[in-house]
Amino acid sequence: MASQSIEELYEYVLDRKNNPQSGSYTDYLYDKGLDKILKKVGEEATEVIVGAKNNRAELTYETADLLFHLMVLLVESGVSLAEVKAELGARVGTKSRLHERQDWRGGQQ
Numbered sequence: 001m002a003s004q005s006i007e008e009l010y011e012y013v014l015d016r017k018n019n020p021q022s023g024s025y026t027d028y029l030y031d032k033g034l035d036k037i038l039k040k041v042g043e044e045a046t047e048v049i050v051g052a053k054n055n056r057a058e059l060t061y062e063t064a065d066l067l068f069h070l071m072v073l074l075v076e077s078g079v080s081l082a083e084v085k086a087e088l089g090a091r092v093g094t095k096s097r098l099h100e101r102q103d104w105r106g107g108q109q
């Protein structure tokens, strides 16, 4: 079964920005602009939540949709995947800040 890494997806979406193709859904999003992309990210995030409540297949499908639209948002906003990975990397091994949360009650609400 074919698979695609997040890096490959980002590069694909970035290439669409730099080399527009007629009939491309990705370019349709860029043409519509940031507000349309943000609307799609919001919709897809909601669909992930609904999918997660339904079944694994729906969660998987909707997560792929959300990741795709997130990559489009990053490219449109000029944020590289390397920057996101650096942010994640900066958190590795850092002490959990759970105890700083106001609403933390030791696992109870």
Ligand SMILES: N=c1c2ncn([C@@H]3O[C@H](COP(=O)(O)OP(=O)(O)OP(=O)(O)O)[C@@H](O)[C@H]3O)c2ncn1[C@@H]1O[C@H](COP(=O)(O)O)[C@@H](O)[C@H]1O
Residues within 6 Å of the ligand: 012, 016, 021, 023, 024, 025, 026, 027, 040, 064, 065, 068
């Ligand atoms: N991974 C994706 C991908 N995931 C989701 N989608 C599209 O995201 C859309 C989500 O569906 P929706 O029903 O929510 O949206 P819609 O009704 O089609 O669009 P709207 O009118 O709501 O804007 C679908 O049209 C999907 O095709 C994707 N479109 C493209 N890719 C990748 O990007 C590549 C380039 O695609 P094009 O830009 O279309 O050539 C593809 O080969 C894929 O690898």
